[in-house]
Amino acid sequence: MAVKLAKVKSVGSAQSPLLGAAMFSPAVLYILLIIGAPFVLAVFYAFSDARIASTEIHYVGLENFRSILQSPGFRQALQNSIVFTVVAVAIVVICSTMLSLALEEPFWGRGLVRFLILLPFVAPVSLGTIGWKWILDSIYSVITWVLVQMHFFTPFNAPMWLGEPRLAMGSVICVHCWRLIPFATVVMLAGSGAIPREIPEAASIDGAGFWRTLFQIKIPMMLPIILVAVLFSTVFTFTDMTVVFILTAGGPFDSTQTLPSLAFATGIQGSDLAAGAAISLFLVPVLVAVAFFMLRVASRAEVT
Amino acid sequence: MPVNWRKIGGRLAHVLILLVFTVLLAFPFFWMLIATFKQNLDMYKMDNNPFLFNLPPTLENLRFLFQETLYIRWLGNTALVGVLVVALTLLLAVPAAYALTRLTGRWGERLGILIFLTYLVPPTLLFIPLSRVVAILGLQDTIWALVVVYPSFTVPFSIWLLMGFFKSIPKELEDAAMVDGLTRFGAFLKMVIPISTSGILTVVIFSFTLVTQEFVYALTFISPVSQQMVGVGIPIFLVRGDVYYWSSLMAACLIASLPIALLYNTFLDKFIAGFTVGAVK
Amino acid sequence: MAVVETRNVTKVFKEGELGAVNNVSLVTHEGEFLVFLGPSGSGKTTLLRMIAGLETPTAGEILIGGRVVNNLTPRERRIAMVFQSYALYPHLSVYKNIAFPLKAQNVPKAQHRQKVEWAAGLLGIGRLLDRKPRELSGGERQRVALARAIVREPAVFLLDEPLSNLDAKLRASAREELEQFHKNVGTTTIYVTHDQVEAMAMGDRVVVLHQGTVRQIGTPKEVYEDPADTFVATFLGSPPMNLLEFSDIIVGFRPEGFLPSDLVPGSKQVTFRYRIKYVEYLGAERVLYGNIEGGSFESKEIISRLSWNMPSGYEAGAVHDFSVAESDLRFFDRKTEKRTHPKPYPWQ
Numbered sequence: 001m002a003v004k005l006a007k008v009k010s011v012g013s014a015q016s017p018l019l020g021a022a023m024f025s026p027a028v029l030y031i032l033l034i035i036g037a038p039f040v041l042a043v044f045y046a047f048s049d050a051r052i053a054s055t056e057i058h059y060v061g062l063e064n065f066r067s068i069l070q071s072p073g074f075r076q077a078l079q080n081s082i083v084f085t086v087v088a089v090a091i092v093v094i095c096s097t098m099l100s101l102a103l104e105e106p107f108w109g110r111g112l113v114r115f116l117i118l119l120p121f122v123a124p125v126s127l128g129t130i131g132w133k134w135i136l137d138s139i140y141s142v143i144t145w146v147l148v149q150m151h152f153f154t155p156f157n158a159p160m161w162l163g164e165p166r167l168a169m170g171s172v173i174c175v176h177c178w179r180l181i182p183f184a185t186v187v188m189l190a191g192s193g194a195i196p197r198e199i200p201e202a203a204s205i206d207g208a209g210f211w212r213t214l215f216q217i218k219i220p221m222m223l224p225i226i227l228v229a230v231l232f233s234t235v236f237t238f239t240d241m242t243v244v245f246i247l248t249a250g251g252p253f254d255s256t257q258t259l260p261s262l263a264f265a266t267g268i269q270g271s272d273l274a275a276g277a278a279i280s281l282f283l284v285p286v287l288v289a290v291a292f293f294m295l296r297v298a299s300r301a302e303v304t
Numbered sequence: 305m306p307v308n309w310r311k312i313g314g315r316l317a318h319v320l321i322l323l324v325f326t327v328l329l330a331f332p333f334f335w336m337l338i339a340t341f342k343q344n345l346d347m348y349k350m351d352n353n354p355f356l357f358n359l360p361p362t363l364e365n366l367r368f369l370f371q372e373t374l375y376i377r378w379l380g381n382t383a384l385v386g387v388l389v390v391a392l393t394l395l396l397a398v399p400a401a402y403a404l405t406r407l408t409g410r411w412g413e414r415l416g417i418l419i420f421l422t423y424l425v426p427p428t429l430l431f432i433p434l435s436r437v438v439a440i441l442g443l444q445d446t447i448w449a450l451v452v453v454y455p456s457f458t459v460p461f462s463i464w465l466l467m468g469f470f471k472s473i474p475k476e477l478e479d480a481a482m483v484d485g486l487t488r489f490g491a492f493l494k495m496v497i498p499i500s501t502s503g504i505l506t507v508v509i510f511s512f513t514l515v516t517q518e519f520v521y522a523l524t525f526i527s528p529v530s531q532q533m534v535g536v537g538i539p540i541f542l543v544r545g546d547v548y549y550w551s552s553l554m555a556a557c558l559i560a561s562l563p564i565a566l567l568y569n570t571f572l573d574k575f576i577a578g579f580t581v582g583a584v585k
Numbered sequence: 586m587a588v589v590e591t592r593n594v595t596k597v598f599k600e601g602e603l604g605a606v607n608n609v610s611l612v613t614h615e616g617e618f619l620v621f622l623g624p625s626g627s628g629k630t631t632l633l634r635m636i637a638g639l640e641t642p643t644a645g646e647i648l649i650g651g652r653v654v655n656n657l658t659p660r661e662r663r664i665a666m667v668f669q670s671y672a673l674y675p676h677l678s679v680y681k682n683i684a685f686p687l688k689a690q691n692v693p694k695a696q697h698r699q700k701v702e703w704a705a706g707l708l709g710i711g712r713l714l715d716r717k718p719r720e721l722s723g724g725e726r727q728r729v730a731l732a733r734a735i736v737r738e739p740a741v742f743l744l745d746e747p748l749s750n751l752d753a754k755l756r757a758s759a760r761e762e763l764e765q766f767h768k769n770v771g772t773t774t775i776y777v778t779h780d781q782v783e784a785m786a787m788g789d790r791v792v793v794l795h796q797g798t799v800r801q802i803g804t805p806k807e808v809y810e811d812p813a814d815t816f817v818a819t820f821l822g823s824p825p826m827n828l829l830e831f832s833d834i835i836v837g838f839r840p841e842g843f844l845p846s847d848l849v850p851g852s853k854q855v856t857f858r859y860r861i862k863y864v865e866y867l868g869a870e871r872v873l874y875g876n877i878e879g880g881s882f883e884s885k886e887i888i889s890r891l892s893w894n895m896p897s898g899y900e901a902g903a904v905h906d907f908s909v910a911e912s913d914l915r916f917f918d919r920k921t922e923k924r925t926h927p928k929p930y931p932w933q
Contacts (some may be wrong), residue, residue: 019488020407027400027459028419034434034456035422041433095325102321113322115569116330122568123333123561124535125517131332131557134339134550140348142335142355182329186572190580201639202672206733207660207689210314216685220676239426242519246539260428260520267432268524280429287424295417 045277052271064278073254074279077262080169082286084258085238088176092233093226095177096184097219100192103185121182129246132175136161136247165255168248172256175247176237183236184229191225192218234290239283259283333561339554340365347551365551374529375556378537381447382560385533386515388451393458393511398504400459401466402492406478420464427457431520438525449525450533454518458511465510465578469503470496472581505571506578516564534560587650587663587740587773589613589636594645596631596797604643605631607797613775618767620788621777624820628797629777630745636775637666637743650740660689665734666743669750671726673718679705679729680714686737704736707769708762723751724759731763735770742774748783760787781821785809793817815922818915824872824888826915831932834925835917840872840890842913846906848895855914855930859887859907861899869893878904 046064050057068074099117103110120128135142144158153159162168195218203213219226241260244250250257250265257265259282267276339347341361349358369375400419404412434453443449473496481491497504522536529541538556542549568575590612597604606628613619621629634640636647638659646653654662665686674682683701692700705711708728718726727747734742747763748756764787767774778784784791785805793800793808793816801813812818812826818837819825826837846856858878865872873889876882889907891899899905911927918925 017408020403020412023399023403023407024412024415027396027463028415030396030455031419031422031459034453035425035430038430038433038437039425041436042429045433098321099325102318102325111569113326114572115565116326116333118568118572119333119561119565120329122513122564123557124519126519126535126539127557127560128332130539130553131336134548134554135332135335178329178332181325186576190576193576194580196670196672198668198670198672199674201659202666202668203674203685203689204639205637205659205664205666206686207737208685209660209689212689217674221674223676235424235426239428241428245519260426263428263432264520264524268435273432273436277429277432280432283426283429284424287426291421291424 042277042281045274046281048274050273050277052268052273060274064274068275068278073257074262076254077257077259077279078282080256081238081258081260084169084173084176085234088173088180088237089230089233091173091177092180092184093230095181096188096229097226099181099185100188101214103189104192117185118182120178121180125179125240125242126246128179129175129243132171132178133162133247136171138163162248163252165252168252168256172243172247175243176240179243180233180236184233187225187229187232188222191222194225195221231291235287238286333558336554336558339551340558342551344551365555368549369552369555373542373552374532374537375534377530378532378534379560381531382516382534385447385450385454386512389454389458389515390508390511392451392455393462393507394504396455397459397462397466397507398497399492401463402470402496404463405467405470406475407488416463416467419460423457423460427518427520430456431524434521435524443525445526445528445531447526447531450518450521453521453525454515457518458514461514462507462511465507466500466503469500469578469581473499502574502578503581506575509567509571509575512567513564516560588615589741589773589775590648591632591636592646592648594632594635594642594647596628596635596640597643604797606635606642608645609794609797609799611792611799611802613773614789616771616773617789618774618776618787620784620791621775621794622779622781622784622788622791622820623794624779626796627794629794632794633743633745633775633777636741637664638662663739664741664743665737665739667727667730667734667745667747669746671730671747671750673726673729673733675718677717678714679710679716679718679721682718682729683733683736686733690737692737700736701732704732707735708732708766724755727751727759728762731766735772739772742772744774744776746778748778749780763787781823785821793820795820811924812915813924815917818917824890827887828917829882829885830919833919834928834932835919835922836932837915837917838909838913840888843887843889843907843909844891844895845899846908849908849910851910853911854908855911856906856908858904859889860904861901862886863901864899871899873899
């Protein structure tokens with residue numbers, strides 16, 4: 001990687017802005033090209049009448065936005081996106097905190113447990129979801145079978161996990177949680193591992209029991225990393241279209257459609273690029289708001 | 305010695321939590337394992353106990369997968385794209401992270417945060433315009449479309465993580481190297497990179513994972529079966545109309561997941577260490 | 586106020602290996618400042634942690650105030666501990682740090698402010714109550730840690746090398762503060778350190794530990810002037826005691842007792858020919874390094890300490906008559922390294 005530079009004199013830790021610029025400009029340029037430009041293009045499409053094969057594109061103002069805001073399908077998708085994300089992230093944070101605490105100290109079999117627990121995250125999303133699709137199948141679901149054996153249901157009035165709107169929504173949330181709990185646990189382990197051993201010891205000597213140490217000392221000290229886990233989980237859930245696409249394809253009757261999956265259905269399957277772009281643009285304000293909020297709380301919870 | 309109920313209760317809860325979560329999280333894979341070897345007649349009978357092999361196990365599903373589908377081709381495509389994208393990511397992100405940490409002062413930090421924020425512009429937003437860009441560049445229907453586009457979600461994260469990592473390396477190390485005669489860049493190559501193996505490893509593993517997980521771009525940019533990634537190939541092409549070849553599907557999922565799982569397991573401690581340093585600033 | 590006692594306490598971390606603490610039995614005096622002194626690895630911190638309840642003994646009993654506490658959690662032992670790193674809660678203000686033990690033990694909230702202010706006043710940190718730990722200097726953090734320890738008026742104080750994180754200049758004044766603090770409060774205190782100067786300056790008694798066993802317990806004067814074995818003899822005192830090994834005894838004498846012959850009074854003295862190799866000028870004293878001529882100790886470095894008001898003229902390269910008073914000689918058995926009765930000169 002021979003980079004030709006102007007002769008920069010490095011004295012101690014003096015700044016070398018030229019070398020610096022040379023080193024980060026490839027990355028910055030790439031990001032501008034592959035993220036920045038398409039983003040602008042997406043905005044452009046949202047205000048146009050572009051279709052997949054269209055050769056001419058015209059400016060149509062707010063027409064796309066007006067029509068999607070009026071469609072109940074869109075409102076349902078927006079609501080779903082928010083509800084799924086909030087519920088899933090809440091469950092993920094609570095479960096991963098519990099799990100990371102249980103995995104902190106070494107114990108016999110910990111290696112195996114860690115391997116098994118990580119599987120949902122390392123498996124490609126689509127494939128894990130297919131597994132769940134079979135597990136939640138309306139006729140052959142193994143869960144149904146177990147419940148039938150336990151006499152909660154008969155084989156004929158068993159719940160349609162993916163066929164009834166409420167259950168389908170629950171199933172989607174379930175798959176998201178299943179995927180993200182391992183990841184969040186790893187992140188939490190990083191956070192709790194960073195707490196010096198002497199602090200919980202001091203708390204113990206000061207008279208704090210398990211719960212007080214957990215809630216008043218450990219968790220506040222882990223706050224920055226918890227926020228990282230929340231941020232990633234939120235982004236992964238809110239912007240994901242794969243789970244919905246494979247599990248329910250948005251059904252039954254569009255009840256599990258989310259913004260990203262609706263955008264895909266409209267934009268690519270429905271060939272209406274402009275409407276698709278407009279729908280997916282709604283992702284941005286929520287994400288920005290979430291990130292802003294995170295950064296604020298993180299800087300206030302500065303611990304070191 | 306009096307019985308310590310507190311301690312026993314705590315132990316019990318501990319074991320229970322581990323048990324419940326392990327079962328809930330790993331059970332679908334266990335299920336996939338069984339289904340892989342089940343005969344179709346066995347699978348599709350409502351009364352049969354799904355956990356047992358009511359008919360003897362078979363290799364038919366595996367044979368079907370490997371011989372009558374393009375599974376191996378898809379695995380190969382995915383692996384190739386993974387390696388290329390990881391290499392590209394490292395080439396872009398490692399120097400950038402170093403530069404933003406060491407060489408550019410305050411506004412460098414801010415730029416780093418901005419780069420991280422681009423993470424919030426998700427593929428599910430960019431895929432529509434990018435599909436046009438890819439078509440215009442003539443990369444449509446090839447894996448190169450993915451190789452060019454994937455770093456867009458691996459690079460920002462990698463820069464963020466590596467910035468945290470480089471920040472934790474004491475400056476004196478590079479100063480000592482420069483006093484010994486290396487240039488700034490030489491110090492970077494010969495001193496900083498070798499000690500950052502943990503962070504770089506985390507970046508490699510995580511990026512590779514993100515690549516194999518990716519769905520939207522692969523689905524949108526590539527149509528021909530032979531060029532597809534495993535994550536898209538299996539759900540799309542192993543389903544003929546409404547017919548799901550469930551057993552082979554399960555086998556496919558299992559096989560595709562295992563290598564990455566093993567990778568994580570081998571390097572998990574390093575991964576956590578890298579993440580700790582990078583994220584817990 | 587309570588007495589801490591350990592009975593045959595042992596701690597083994599790895600099966601089959603020597604324990605970190607081996608069969609230690611000791612009793613504190615009420616209200617005393619007891620120092621656990623030893624090099625790293627001597628087991629002093631492990632012993633302290635067992636008294637605190639952070640480690641469980643493999644064998645033996647720990648008693649506080651007369652009752653066996655082996656099965657009690659730290660919280661139930663009514664002890665307070667100051668860690669080497671102070672372990673202040675970084676996300677809480679100084680006030681909340683100090684109030685935390687009160688909160689944890691369900692002291693009514695109305696009493697918090699008064700108690701915190703009392704503890705803070707005792708340590709002179711009243712004006713820091715609203716700050717966060719990261720805004721404080723090393724010395725201030727130590728005081729906060731002490732305030733947090735004392736606020737609930739524990740029976741025993743445990744201190745784990747609290748001065749080692751401070752820079753040298755600060756250490757002296759912090760040491761003085763600690764001594765003053767102990768005088769004011771009077772709680773039984775156990776203090777762990779590897780610094781023998783600290784141990785002698787601060788301790789009412791010193792427990793000298795090496796490789797997990799107690800070598801000697803005594804007042805600073807006792808461990809310095811009457812060491813129980815060669816380890817104690819050489820660990821205390823800097824520069825360390827000179828030791829001459831013979832076939833069945835070891836003879837020791839401190840550098841400050843090894844002086845030019847005309848400066849040693851009395852007839853009961855042993856004289857050597859001393860060749861000086863080099864001299865360190867330290868202002869208040871001069872330290873001479875040299876060898877004893879004739880005999881089997883030519884290669885052994887022998888140290889002498891001359892205070893500033895002794896005559897000059899002892900330079901590198903010169904040979905002089907140096908003597909030790911017989912009463913300043915200490916004898917140790919060669920095999921056991923323990924103190925033994927004097928043997929008259931000459932020795933073999």
